Amino acid sequence: MKVLIIGLGSIAQKHIQALTNISSGEISLYALRSSALPNQVPNITNISSIGEAGVSFDFVIVSNPTFSHYDTLRKLLDYNIPLFIEKPLFHTLDGGQQLVDQIISSKVKTYIACNLRFHPCIVFIKDLLRQKSQRINEVNIYAGSYLPDWRPGIDYRQVYSANEKMGGGVHLDLIHELDYVTWLWGTPNSSAATLRSTSSLNIDAVDYANYLLQYEQFTVNIVLNYYRRDTKRTCEILFEDNTVSIDLIKQKVWCNEELIFSSDIDPLYTYKEQMKYFISAIKEDNGYIMNDIQSAFNVLKICLNDEQVKR
Missing domain, CATH: 3.30.360.10 (Dihydrodipicolinate Reductase; domain 2)
Incomplete structure (x- = not known):
């Protein structure tokens, strides 16, 4: 399994730990880094562009700062890779529905990580x-x-x-x-x-x-x-x-x-169950994944006090 990670903060470490704990096969982890001389993280290969890795990724973990999610997802749109996106989806509603519609039209599988669903x-x-x-x-x-x-x-x-x-x-x-x-x-x-x-x-x-x-x-x-x-x-x-x-x-x-x-449960339990769910969901052909990008955007509209929720 080959996984691309964008953002290596504390929450990304939990997702990485969950992924490595539940995987029974070999995992290759790649981190998309913007710095010319980024810090090396054990067992993760740094890359500066998606093409540089020379592999096809099974999915992407988007766990960079929330204010960067919009630009990150827009850049990932053309690659048709399943997206595991740390909550919240965005920090503002501006332009959000348009990007959500584009991702849905591309038929990219998406899941926004809200691990309390697995508590x-x-x-x-x-x-x-x-x-x-x-x-x-x-x-x-x-x-x-x-x-x-x-x-x-x-x-x-x-x-x-x-x-x-x-x-x-x-x-x-x-x-x-x-x-x-x-x-x-x-x-x-x-x-x-x-x-x-x-x-x-x-x-x-x-x-x-x-x-x-x-x-x-x-x-x-x-x-x-x-x-x-x-x-x-x-x-x-x-x-x-x-x-x-x-x-x-x-x-x-x-x-x-x-x-x-x-x-x-231990602190990592919900993260492991969440990752199990996502990996299983992207392997299935029925197309359904709970808390996909439209569902998460609807919740974000409530969060940011906009009642015009798409129903």
């Missing part, structure tokens, strides 16, 4: 929703953590997350929550958002986001922030007869006070 608690809830007939009245989702703790030893104000022009912002970093809501319940009938950057972190990127998604019979409220010291990532579903509570960090699900599911 055992989210998978359990998806199965539970298929079985449970009771009406949902309300859903409350919360994801808060402390941005300065994300990358110890590095000034948080200098990283992309803190800088709007670099594609930063909690709404984009934690687009996972919007993604799994649409995976569980589909596209909302309408949405509204409050996006702010007024906390004590003193950054120009969005550090607080509050989404209100309207479905036919219930409303989903999502709160995201960068400034919570005690990390919390939860989902609460209020059925007409009981309440189901999910703690993604503790990896537990309760129905009222009764524990109904728990798991004990």
Whole structure:
């Protein structure tokens, strides 16, 4: 298997580790580098152009900074190589639908990496929703953590997350929550958002986001922030007869006070399951891949507070 990687940051390392852990055959990894003298990464061949490798790639991992995704995908369009794209798809909607349409017309297989879809608690809830007939009245989702703790030893104000022009912002970093809501319940009938950057972190990127998604019979409220010291990532579903509570960090699900599911996965688990899914999907001939580029762009429109979602 021959894989091209564009962007070798921390998230790319997770995808590489996942890929090497699940592969039973030989893998050749190539990195498209722009620097004349890039740092050598073990077991990865640096190239300055796709043709330089002299091989046909099985797929491309696009994991460079979000603000570079648009230009990167536009340049990859002519090569007809399956695309594994790190979330979020873009940091702005400008010109996005046109490029999405071009990629769809080219019939290139695409997947936007949202690994929470493979978290055992989210998978359990998806199965539970298929079985449970009771009406949902309300859903409350919360994801808060402390941005300065994300990358110890590095000034948080200098990283992309803190800088709007670099594609930063909690709404984009934690687009996972919007993604799994649409995976569980589909596209909302309408949405509204409050996006702010007024906390004590003193950054120009969005550090607080509050989404209100309207479905036919219930409303989903999502709160995201960068400034919570005690990390919390939860989902609460209020059925007409009981309440189901999910703690993604503790990896537990309760129905009222009764524990109904728990798991004990390692940090790389969801990345490995995600990579297994993608590799299997690009090998199949039915053409379906969940969270393809159009699906991800639809979620991005909600994320960036544009209600004109293509349905």
